[in-house]
Amino acid sequence: MIDRLTNETVELLQALIRNQCVNDGTPESGNEDRSARLLRDELEGTGVDLQTYEPTPGRTSLIARWPGTDPTAPSLCLMGHTDVVPVSPDGWTNDPFGGELIDGEIWGRGAVDMLNLTSSMAVVFRHLVASGRRFPGDIVYFAVADEEAGGTHGAEVLVRDEWDALDCEFVLTEFGGIPFYSPAGMSLLVTTAEKGISWRRLTVKGTPGHGSMPYGTDNALVKAAEVVRRLSAYRPSPQLDELWAARVKAMGLDDSLARKLLDPGALDDAIAQLPPEIAGNAHACSHTTFSPNVIGGGVKTNVIPDSVTIEVDVRTLPGEDLDEVDAHVRAALGDLYHAVETEIIKHDPSTSSPTDNKLWETLSASIAKAYPDALVVPSMVTGGTDARFFRNRGSIAYGAGLLSKRVDTGEFFRRFHGHDERIDIESLRLTVQLWLDVVDNLWE
Numbered sequence: 272m273i274d275r276l277t278n279e280t281v282e283l284l285q286a287l288i289r290n291q292c293v294n295d296g297t298p299e300s301g302n303e304d305r306s307a308r309l310l311r312d313e314l315e316g317t318g319v320d321l322q323t324y325e326p327t328p329g330r331t332s333l334i335a336r337w338p339g340t341d342p343t344a345p346s347l348c349l350m351g352h353t354d355v356v357p358v359s360p361d362g363w364t365n366d367p368f369g370g371e372l373i374d375g376e377i378w379g380r381g382a383v384d385m386l387n388l389t390s391s392m393a394v395v396f397r398h399l400v401a402s403g404r405r406f407p408g409d410i411v412y413f414a415v416a417d418e419e420a421g422g423t424h425g426a427e428v429l430v431r432d433e434w435d436a437l438d439c440e441f442v443l444t445e446f447g448g449i450p451f452y453s454p455a456g457m458s459l460l461v462t463t464a465e466k467g468i469s470w471r472r473l474t475v476k477g478t479p480g481h482g483s484m485p486y487g488t489d490n491a492l493v494k495a496a497e498v499v500r501r502l503s504a505y506r507p508s509p510q511l512d513e514l515w516a517a518r519v520k521a522m523g524l525d526d527s528l529a530r531k532l533l534d535p536g537a538l539d540d541a542i543a544q545l546p547p548e549i550a551g552n553a554h555a556c557s558h559t560t561f562s563p564n565v566i567g568g569g570v571k572t573n574v575i576p577d578s579v580t581i582e583v584d585v586r587t588l589p590g591e592d593l594d595e596v597d598a599h600v601r602a603a604l605g606d607l608y609h610a611v612e613t614e615i616i617k618h619d620p621s622t623s624s625p626t627d628n629k630l631w632e633t634l635s636a637s638i639a640k641a642y643p644d645a646l647v648v649p650s651m652v653t654g655g656t657d658a659r660f661f662r663n664r665g666s667i668a669y670g671a672g673l674l675s676k677r678v679d680t681g682e683f684f685r686r687f688h689g690h691d692e693r694i695d696i697e698s699l700r701l702t703v704q705l706w707l708d709v710v711d712n713l714w715e
């Protein structure tokens with residue numbers, strides 16, 4: 272059976288990749304309608320209740336619910352997004368939308384983010400429904416549009432407006448089950464929390480004048496350069512919680528370095544000693560970060576500019592809201608804080624789910640079945656996922672999945688939004704088995 276379901280996952284994954292639901296952030300992109308129709312066709316005829324939602328033209332999401340036998344039992348939602356990020360085709364060895372099977376790997380955009388999970392969830396869901404087997408709780412399959420641009424045309428609006436259809440205690444989505452190797456052995460990271468997003472647009476004002484006489488002028492671009500420099504040099508104090516302690520343990524470092532990573536005073540020096548491929552993630556998991564990423568301003572080569580805007584990608588830690596972000600910006604800019612107008616582009620605080628519940632117990636036991644000697648580690652992702660909308664409604668949501676030993680953490684992150692994205696069939700098989708094991712044991 273597992274071979275048949277794995278083969279079906281391969282075929283569905285190939286079809287989803289070939290649908291090219293590329294989300295460039297504009298409302299006209301994505302066209303997830305194609306994949307929503309494909310998935311509806313896959314599930315139709317099984318007798319399950321299927322609904323599609325199109326909050327924005329072409330941006331269709333699908334919800335299917337397989338009712339349980341006990342209305343008081345917790346329900347489980349398997350959520351996969353159908354959109355993918357754009358590609359730079361020149362960097363690819365094979366066609367990014369070919370969905371080709373080459374040496375045991377399926378190639379294409381979305382192969383690890385997250386059409387691998389979306390397809391395996393659909394295949395397992397169809398298998399459960401088709402078998403006629405009923406579980407105590409409802410099982411919901413949610414194929415959602417627009418994850419890659421923040422969920423405006425997908426999870427954000429559907430969780431808000433269609434909660435009757437989505438209502439669930441437990442959610443599994445991207446991403447987790449990624450092997451991480453250290454001298455102490457193998458760990459598998461499972462996402463239980465994500466950083467907050469708090470983007471800001473800073474407008475720096477100056478006084479216009481003739482570019483031929485710069486002496487003593489109030490040039491907004493020169494001031495903006497200093498604002499950017501200060502933001503980039505800003506070093507907020509670290510915040511070290513139990514997720515950080517679990518991450519440090521998983522790194523399996525020598526005692527002295529591990530101790531420093533747990534000491535707020537020594538942490539920044541210790542991060543500098545980590546290999547570059549994990550230092551950036553370690554820094555982001557322990558600090559609020561500020562990345563000035565867009566600048567705009569100036570009108571003409573010979574005109575001193577009077578206005579420059581800077582967009583800053585701020586990512587917050589648990590417990591930080593608007594006031595805390597403002598305090599950071601104030602501390603970073605110092606005396607320039609009052610020279611800058613600050614506008615909020617987007618603000619979603621960090622979210623997390625506890626691990627003292629049946630879903631965590633079942634999920635970690637199911638992962639341990641595949642990798643008995645590995646440590647299953649709750650972890651925070653630095654980017655945003657649709658899990659946050661469910662956590663804000665009170666659901667417990669984890670990022671899961673299971674990868675083979677061919678894909679370690681470094682390789683996973685190289686492929687994630689990168690060139691030559693691909694997934695091996697063994698990883699698909701492990702993931703299919705994981706979903707089967709979770710539903711088998713969740714209500715035991």
Ligand SMILES: [Zn+2]
Pocket residue numbers: 352384385418445
């Ligand atoms: Zn994703």
